[in-house]
Amino acid sequence: MGLKRNVGLMEALRYQGKGPMLTYILHRIGGLSIVIFVGLHILAGYLANHAWGANLGIFINSIYENWLFQVFIFFFALFHAINGLRIVILDLWPKLIEYQREAIWLEWFVFLPIYGIALFVIVRSGLGG
Amino acid sequence: MEVTIKLFRYNPEKDKKPSYKTYKLEALETDRVLDLLEKVKGYQDGTLSFRRSCAHGICGSDAMRINGFNRLACKTLVRDTGAKITVQPLLGMRVIKDLIVDMEPFFEHYRSVKPWLINDDPEPEKERYQSVDQRAVFDDTTKCILCACCTTACPSFWGNEQYVGPAAIVAAHRFIFDSRDKAAAERLKILNEVWGVYRCHTIFNCTLACPREIQITRAIGEVKMALTTGKTE
Numbered sequence: 450m451g452l453k454r455n456v457g458l459m460e461a462l463r464y465q466g467k468g469p470m471l472t473y474i475l476h477r478i479g480g481l482s483i484v485i486f487v488g489l490h491i492l493a494g495y496l497a498n499h500a501w502g503a504n505l506g507i508f509i510n511s512i513y514e515n516w517l518f519q520v521f522i523f524f525f526a527l528f529h530a531i532n533g534l535r536i537v538i539l540d541l542w543p544k545l546i547e548y549q550r551e552a553i554w555l556e557w558f559v560f561l562p563i564y565g566i567a568l569f570v571i572v573r574s575g576l577g578g
Numbered sequence: 579m580e581v582t583i584k585l586f587r588y589n590p591e592k593d594k595k596p597s598y599k600t601y602k603l604e605a606l607e608t609d610r611v612l613d614l615l616e617k618v619k620g621y622q623d624g625t626l627s628f629r630r631s632c633a634h635g636i637c638g639s640d641a642m643r644i645n646g647f648n649r650l651a652c653k654t655l656v657r658d659t660g661a662k663i664t665v666q667p668l669l670g671m672r673v674i675k676d677l678i679v680d681m682e683p684f685f686e687h688y689r690s691v692k693p694w695l696i697n698d699d700p701e702p703e704k705e706r707y708q709s710v711d712q713r714a715v716f717d718d719t720t721k722c723i724l725c726a727c728c729t730t731a732c733p734s735f736w737g738n739e740q741y742v743g744p745a746a747i748v749a750a751h752r753f754i755f756d757s758r759d760k761a762a763a764e765r766l767k768i769l770n771e772v773w774g775v776y777r778c779h780t781i782f783n784c785t786l787a788c789p790r791e792i793q794i795t796r797a798i799g800e801v802k803m804a805l806t807t808g809k810t811e
């Protein structure tokens with residue numbers, strides 16, 4: 450007798466893993482976002498070339514050309530790329546893993562200005578400035 | 579000070595579902611969460627079940643989720659948890675009763691990496707010599723007390739309990755990099771399997787949770803490297 454294995458999604462998300470776990474969660478969301486973005490892109494391109502689907506294609510185009518969508522997708526795609534680089538570097542040089550805490554700070558240090566500039570450009574052109 | 583401790587409760591003989599019970603008690607800042615559990619069991623509710631043995635951070639039996647994070651109850655002070663404490667069983671394991679989980683899958687993974695010295699060479703007259711430098715290579719991973727704080731903090735393990743888990747890799751590391759041992763290749767082959775070392779996505783939950791402060795992810799990284807380069811020196 451006893452309970453089944455006790456990990457549900459919400460239970461797992463509530464684990465207090467702090468900084469590293471946050472990067473892990475953002476990385477997964479990022480991966481998923483990229484799949485959705487690229488998937489939509491391919492789908493829209495395909496549909497736009499067929500008379501029967503052109504309208505739908507244009508509609509999908511308008512979603513990912515929307516600046517709000519771009520703010521979101523750029524956050525996750527950029528985070529996914531930079532976080533991925535951090536992990537690759539740590540995997541290739543395990544000795545550096547001792548500095549994993551600093552690596553995460555460095556990652557945010559690189560991410561924030563790049564995203565900040567992108568955000569500025571996206572929002573400015575989004576608001577027609 | 580008065581502390582409120584909320585405990586995960588489940589009695590397989592009576593309860594259909596687990597629940598939480600809250601107890602209030604007087605405690606010192608220097609009390610450990612284990613002391614509080616003992617007080618609850620001794621004075622308020624004798625049915626409470628949890629594991630502990632040494633009470634000094636060395637047997638590894640009282641790992642649990644304290645305020646949402648894996649720790650040893652005997653190494654966690656009230657000073658660090660604050661006056662509100664929630665205690666739950668480890669994640670990713672079957673709960674047997676209250677805070678007691680079934681550790682068998684964990685130990686099965688541990689045994690799967692052959693955590694013992696393998697060397698069929700004839701015994702030397704005195705001892706198998708090892709230099710200070712050779713010993714230092716795996717010093718960190720000798721400190722493991724098999725508490726399972728790491729494995730049960732690992733999202734890859736939550737996702738699938740077939741993943742061998744950080745604790746087993748730590749145990750493997752301890753022998754793979756031991757110059758007296760001859761079975762590194764055999765262990766690396768085991769860790770190269772589908773549910774082996776590559777299920778680790780360098781998340782670090784294990785390292786943060788380890789009460790022995792073992793650089794677990796680094797050890798895993800070194801094992802991955804050994805698999806890539808074939809070098810264990």
Ligand code: SF4
Nearest residue numbers: 732778779781782784
């Ligand atoms: S670093 Fe690897 S073993 Fe440790 S918690 Fe993350 S995935 Fe699990």
Ligand code: SF4
Nearest residue numbers: 722723725726728788
């Ligand atoms: S590596 Fe650390 S957390 Fe994992 S079982 Fe050993 S002592 Fe516990």
Ligand code: FES
Nearest residue numbers: 633635637638652
């Ligand atoms: S009781 Fe032994 S480690 Fe806590």
